Amino acid sequence: ETGVTQSPTHLIKTRGQQVTLRCSSQSGHNTVSWYQQALGQGPQFIFQYYREEENGRGNFPPRFSGLQFPNYSSELNVNALELDDSALYLCASSPAIQGLRAISYGYTFGSGTRLTVV
């Protein structure tokens, strides 16, 4: 069983550029969530994907977008990068809700992608 893997681990981009971050979810997990963690802050929810559709979104502008693929891997895209987008971007996966009795799970996190915008 593999955990959550993210790529790349580090990235430097220039203001105004676009970036794509990638995530492979843990085996058996089909829900993927993306978080932004600025220095000294807790992770902030960006959005969640379930069955290839967005299933909830945090307070982030539309230039933050995502995709989930049939194999449950996911991408986070950020357009028109701003200096404040510099942060650690975390991907987390969790199992699907099962049947009428929803099972509560925590998330399994990846190690993150450190994005620096200059």
Place this chain on the structure above:
Amino acid sequence: AQRVTQPEKLLSVFKGAPVELKCNYSYSGSPELFWYVQYSRQRLQLLLRHISRESIKGFTADLNKGETSFHLKKPFAQEEDSAMYYCALKKNRDDKIIFGKGTRLHILP
């Protein structure tokens, strides 16, 4: 809107002393609460969930709905407990998890 507050950014405790990391939340319904931990150079990982009523690595946390708190406790701190701890809330089972800003626990020898 739901919110998670961890009032201490840094908590220093001597080895062998009791530990209490505070967490308060604001949500009018029945939330699910979690504690996550991040050890140095490791990824964020789930420590415990209130729904499981479990003790992990000697840590426990009780949900107090009257005080809207979910404090993390351990009777005797160990040096390996030094880490960043995040309290987190989910307002229902298929919703996002919201994190507090975290408390850095430093165990003094």
